[in-house]
Amino acid sequence: MNTPPPPPADSAFSGDEQGYSRDDLDRIVAETFVERVEHRPECASTNSRALELAGDNSASCTLVLADRQTDGRGRGENRWWSAEGALTFSVLVKPDLFRLPTRRWPQVSLTTGLAICDAIDELLSDPPACLKWPNDVYLGGRKVCGILVEGTDGGERSLVVGVGVNVNNSATAAPAELREKSVALCDVAGRSLPRVDVLVAILQQLARQLDRLGSEKEELQSQWTCRCLLTGRQVEIELPAGRRMGVCRGIDADGALLLETDGGTERFVSGVVTRFD
Numbered sequence: 623m624n625t626p627p628p629p630p631a632d633s634a635f636s637g638d639e640q641g642y643s644r645d646d647l648d649r650i651v652a653e654t655f656v657e658r659v660e661h662r663p664e665c666a667s668t669n670s671r672a673l674e675l676a677g678d679n680s681a682s683c684t685l686v687l688a689d690r691q692t693d694g695r696g697r698g699e700n701r702w703w704s705a706e707g708a709l710t711f712s713v714l715v716k717p718d719l720f721r722l723p724t725r726r727w728p729q730v731s732l733t734t735g736l737a738i739c740d741a742i743d744e745l746l747s748d749p750p751a752c753l754k755w756p757n758d759v760y761l762g763g764r765k766v767c768g769i770l771v772e773g774t775d776g777g778e779r780s781l782v783v784g785v786g787v788n789v790n791n792s793a794t795a796a797p798a799e800l801r802e803k804s805v806a807l808c809d810v811a812g813r814s815l816p817r818v819d820v821l822v823a824i825l826q827q828l829a830r831q832l833d834r835l836g837s838e839k840e841e842l843q844s845q846w847t848c849r850c851l852l853t854g855r856q857v858e859i860e861l862p863a864g865r866r867m868g869v870c871r872g873i874d875a876d877g878a879l880l881l882e883t884d885g886g887t888e889r890f891v892s893g894v895v896t897r898f899d
């Protein structure tokens with residue numbers, strides 16, 4: 623959950639407090655494209671740790687998985703708050719694995735969001751998960767997941783795909799300013815879910831969708847437009863040059879947000895959506 627304040631001391635967490643077992647870690651390697659898991663009971667930021675590992679060639683397809691993250695980073699200046707029971711991980715992806723040309727890298731965030739929507743739908747039948755362009759997943763109108771994709775510089779370049787999902791960290795225990803805006807999977811399911819099940823489902827869907835991105839499958843555009851939370855809504859987007867308003871008309875094949883503004887249909891490749899009705 624994006625927030626400036628520190629986590630509260632108590633929480634309504636009632637799930638898999640023990641973290642991940644040896645069997646869980648073996649299962650991740652056996653059932654997904656991940657080759658190695660670096661499991662940490664506590665980590666400041668799994669993205670920062672994965673970026674450190676990126677220089678090591680043998681670290682391809684490494685998953686950094688934290689039971690608890692203490693200084694999670696979000697997009698821009700945002701921090702990512704996660705209480706006990708949240709799923710926080712980063713996976714180091716060598717773009718060659720999915721034959722991802724550089725021009726497709728900006729769409730990795732949306733594609734990850736799509737994979738997470740598919741995984742959530744697999745685990746919970748209702749309501750359907752939605753993509754909030756460009757890096758959030760919503761469930762029942764509230765944020766359930768944030769994504770932070772970062773690239774490494776120099777040498778053989780890699781992508782770090784960082785994901786935070788509210789799984790068993792119920793929004794009822796979140797700081798007041800987040801309570802109305804966030805939701806956890808356990809809130810919707812009415813029970814706690816093993817985080818490893820959520821993680822395996824996400825990684826399997828991620829491989830499937832990144833493979834589609836690498837093979838330039840056209841259906842990706844229709845899938846992310848179909849999942850787009852903003853379509854048909856009045857949206858305000860913040861850009862370095864100021865704010866723009868328009869009615870969202872979906873997402874184009876390059877992952878740009880389409881807004882019908884006073885000047886016609888405009889495409890936005892970056893920006894922060896600050897409001898939507």
Ligand code: BTN
Nearest residue numbers: 667669694695696697768784786
């Ligand atoms: C956002 O909503 O702005 C993105 C939040 C991304 C949070 C995840 S949690 C795991 C990974 N490690 C981090 O430091 N950030 C990402």
